[in-house]
Amino acid sequence: MQKTLTAMALALTATGATAQQIEIDFAYPYSSLFDVTYERILPKFQEAYPNITVNIRATYENYEDGTNTILREAAGGDLPDVTMQGLNRQAILVERGIARSLEPFIAEEADFTTDGYNQAMLSLSTFEDQVYGLPFSVSLPVGYYNMDLMAEAGITSTDDLPSTWEEVAQVCESLIAAGVDTPMFFGWNITGNWFLQALMWSQGQPLMEGNDFMLDTPEGLAALETMDMLFDRCDMPNFSTTDGQGAFTAGDVAMMFWSTSSVGSVERSKGDFELVTNEYPGMGAAPSGLPAGGNAAMLVSDSEDPEVLAAAWAWLTFITSGEGAADVARTTGYMPPNSAANEIILADFYEANPTKATAVRQIDLLSDWQAYPGDNGLAITQVIYDGIEGIVTGDYEDMEELQEELTDEVQSLLPADS
Structure with missing residues (x-):
């Protein structure tokens, strides 16, 4: 599987008739909050990765529903490839062996933390020194x-x-x-x-x-x-x-x-x-x-196909970094837990949108949303x-x-x- 995931992800950006189309399944909660977010993100992803089709499953009603749904799907062998889970609901998926460690994927990325991810945010999804999720949105x-x-x-x-x-x-x-x-x-x-x-x-x-x-x-x-x-x-x-x-x-x-x-x-x-x-x-x-409220993107795919896993990783990182993360702030009131989005893309955003700046002023108060x-x-x-x-x-x-x-x-x- 480690057949250089990064190289494989780059290959997935290829265009042309010979490129193989790869499909992944994705599920998230709170359609009233996030439908507009993914409507913005998905076309950008499709432009960057024309050979990956993201099939979006029915949305979870809330975080409890999301966790219950994944537990049922794991028992029935019908897991999506990527799921968004509440920050306080990640542990049970790790303990049950449903969530995959992201460490093998991170190891293949050059300068992963400098792409905007930082240890304070990654710690929200770290268990036994292994990163299992990438925070997508953080709220207070x-x-x-x-x-x-x-x-x-x-x-x-x-x-x-x-x-x-x-x-x-x-x-x-x-x-x-x-x-x-x-x-x-x-x-x-x-x-x-x-x-x-x-x-x-x-x-x-x-x-x-x-x-x-x-x-x-x-x-x-x-x-x-x-x-x-x-x-x-x-x-x-x-x-x-x-x-x-x-x-x-x-x-x-x-x-x-x-x-x-x-x-x-x-x-x-x-x-x-x-x-x-x-x-x-x-x-x-x-x-x-x-x-700290919010959710994280977790890899729960039961596929062993390296191309499917690389495609799922491409989607997971796209939505949690750079433009993807910036669209979270643009369309909701969440803070994107990614310094690239907050410090560069959104440099003038909070000044122009003061109603969305309140949580950023409270960021030093971030504490665990406990399970x-x-x-x-x-x-x-x-x-x-x-x-x-x-x-x-x-x-x-x-x-x-x-x-x-x-x-x-x-x-x-x-x-x-x-």
Whole structure:
């Protein structure tokens, strides 16, 4: 297979009738976010590699669906060649032997890191000193503001936007008093318990330490109490993720706390109001850290054909570097985890697109979006989801009791320390 993958990839750019057409399968999540991105990238790739056909499979609904789909396809022998997986869902594919190490491919590339990839970003997809994925898009939580509605609370400048959750609650109360029915949507239900991890990292405390679930800490209780306070004082409906973002883009919600990934889609679909994004509020102070959301391109092909693998590698590297990575920022709100895109191609981009620059200002806060170890990771995600939804609906009012229940149930699903 090592029959010089780089040389083979170069051969795949050949034109002419004698060139063999090679097909690869590719799957990704969140069509509402990424369809427009791949519509930009695919023609550029086809121009560079006319002999490779990329067949795009049905999109995954979210990262959990993406992981479940790959696990099913691995069991059935129907894997795509390249899959996009949430940064917090890569480990299980590595542990199950589904994802291929990219080290043999990287070894054949000259000056791989200087092409824009850097160790900080590669570390998000590195396991046992082996790179298994190339980060495609990185997001951080940010605040979205409808400045027309914020004026109802006397806020007309970004300098006056709330910087703590207590200030957010105070703004909610002012907005409610001014007649705004839905002052805030807080994205507690984003995939992978991301916002719970954001509240934990804000305090400098990871949600997982080894096989120990760290919600049973003062920081864990503070995270639950912060959500309880926000949902109550902001009178927040139990929106689905789709309905919450839809209400904001329709101009009915003043503040939305969400991933920067949706900036592009919000701008394309929003009503006639001024949109501003700003840094994610902290718990009494600026956050100490925030979880890196996003996804990585992983090679999961079960083919042993060197030409197919070289074609999959060509696609994987094209979409995560240079122009491919730049198109992520142009069409979404994600940061391309590639210095070539950020520092060269997008040199003037963020100045011209300030709503997409907020996450870049927070880049020093990047922390792990943690997975839950063992075989029950997806089940644990659902247990936590159900618990937080109980706060939204008012089924849980005693946060210490909820803390104890969640800790006991989640810990029982985690591997026992050996």
